[in-house]
Amino acid sequence: MEKIRFAVTSNKNDNRKLIEQAKAWAQQLQIPYVKRYDNGSLDAMLADHQLDTLLIAGKNGPQLYSPEGMLLYHPGLGKVRWQRVVQRHEKDNFLTAMDIRPGQRVLDCTVGLAADALLASHAVGESGMVVGLEASLPLWFLISQGIMLYKSKLPELLQDLRRIEIIHAEASVYLKTLPENSFDAVYFDPMFRQPVRKSSEMVPLRPLAFHEPLSPETVELALRVAPRIVIKERSVEILQEYGCTEFVGTKYSAVRFGIRKRQ
Numbered sequence: 001m002e003k004i005r006f007a008v009t010s011n012k013n014d015n016r017k018l019i020e021q022a023k024a025w026a027q028q029l030q031i032p033y034v035k036r037y038d039n040g041s042l043d044a045m046l047a048d049h050q051l052d053t054l055l056i057a058g059k060n061g062p063q064l065y066s067p068e069g070m071l072l073y074h075p076g077l078g079k080v081r082w083q084r085v086v087q088r089h090e091k092d093n094f095l096t097a098m099d100i101r102p103g104q105r106v107l108d109c110t111v112g113l114a115a116d117a118l119l120a121s122h123a124v125g126e127s128g129m130v131v132g133l134e135a136s137l138p139l140w141f142l143i144s145q146g147i148m149l150y151k152s153k154l155p156e157l158l159q160d161l162r163r164i165e166i167i168h169a170e171a172s173v174y175l176k177t178l179p180e181n182s183f184d185a186v187y188f189d190p191m192f193r194q195p196v197r198k199s200s201e202m203v204p205l206r207p208l209a210f211h212e213p214l215s216p217e218t219v220e221l222a223l224r225v226a227p228r229i230v231i232k233e234r235s236v237e238i239l240q241e242y243g244c245t246e247f248v249g250t251k252y253s254a255v256r257f258g259i260r261k262r263q
Contacts, residue, residue, distance in 0.1 A: 004208060006053045006064075006138050007032040009045065022057035029055075029141065043067065053138055053208055061149040062142050066208060073146020075161065078115025082157055086122060095119055097230045097248040097257035103127040104184040107226065109171035109218075112139075112209070114147060114164055116189060121160040131165045131183075133174055139208050140168035175221040186222040189232040190214040216242060219260065227262040 008026040010019050026033035034049055042054060042065045053066040064071040075082075084090040094116050100106055102125040108117045111132025121130045134140040144166040152158050167174070171188070190213060214231065219242050222229050232255055233239050236247050244258030 004053060004136060004138055005051045006055055007034045007049060007051055008055045008057065009034050009036045010057045011059075012036055012038075018057045018059065022055075025055060025057060025062070025141070029137065031055075055138055055141065062145050064138055064142050064208060071142065071208075073142050073150060074113065075118055075150070076113050076115055078113065078118045079152075079157065081115065082118055082122065082160070083154075085119060086156065092119060093248045093253070093257055094230075094232075095123055097259055098123070098185050098187065099228065100124055100128075100185055105129045105182070106131070107183045107186045107222075108132040108189075109175075109186060109222070110134075110189045111143065111164075111166060112189065114143060114161065114166070116187065117164045118157070118161055120187070121163050122156075126159075126163070129165070130163065131167060133167055133169050133171050135168075135170040136208050137168060140166060144168075172215065172218045172221065175218065175225055178225045180224055181226070183226040185228045185230060186226045187230045187232075188214050188219070188222070214242070219243065223260070223262050229260045231258045231260070232256075233258060 008022045008031060010022040023033045034045065037045055045054060046067065053064050056063040056065060061073065081092055085092050085095065098106070098120060100120060100123045104124045105128060106120045106124060108120065108130065111117050111134050114132055117130050117132045124130060134143055147161050147164060147166065150158070150161060219229060231239055231242055231244060234255055236256055236258070239247060239256060239258030242258065242260065244260045246259040247256050248259070249256040
């Protein structure tokens with residue numbers, strides 16, 4: 001993965017506590033701290049320091065700024081889907097494909113904003129385990145901090161969200177470190193080359209995300225780790241290339257979930 005160039009700063013007129021917080025993050029991540037311009041835009045700071053993004057310490061937690069916009073952690077549509085499943089008892093194609101139960105272990109190799117991991121966490125419950133991988137260092141930091149700081153009037157949602165363990169790692173590397181049968185299911189949601197639809201909330205995320213395509217070799221590594229692999233893609237044809245033999249989603253769905261089981 002090409003290294004993302006980023007530094008830490010704070011919001012304008014922030015107090016000393018947040019400036020110290022920004023400096024502590026910079027030390028933790030081993031990246032530069034840059035003083036926020038008194039008169040000058042964030043774009044000017046990116047250009048002057050030759051950065052891809054800025055990690056900003058704000059009163060509501062970390063934010064990431066890139067030329068595509070500002071990103072503050074939120075579960076996005078994951079919250080809507082969680083409410084449909086938990087409060088309305090509706091079905092969700094992701095959960096149907098995963099076929100997970102309380103107490104099971106799930107590895108989400110492309111955790112993103114943890115929308116799918118949130119549903120998986122609810123399905124496996126307190127006795128289960130959900131681990132999410134994020135290859136992008138700035139996104140990993142935003143997400144791992146964000147799920148702890150996120151506020152909601154739904155206590156059960158917060159419990160499900162905060163049980164997710166977020167690890168900074170690339171799936172192809174991390175899978176090699178795991179013993180056989182470490183998980184019950186492994187999930188991949190690779191970044192599509194072209195977005196399915198233009199979502200304003202996802203635009204700032206795309207330039208910071210891991211864009212390498214999912215390789216057949218990585219899928220084989222996952223099969224050693226878990227007996228069930230689920231991959232999200234745009235078409236059955238692509239999923240068949242990964243060896244998937246079962247599919248969830250109708251022909252009218254924007255995406256399909258492909259299932260591959262260990263022989």
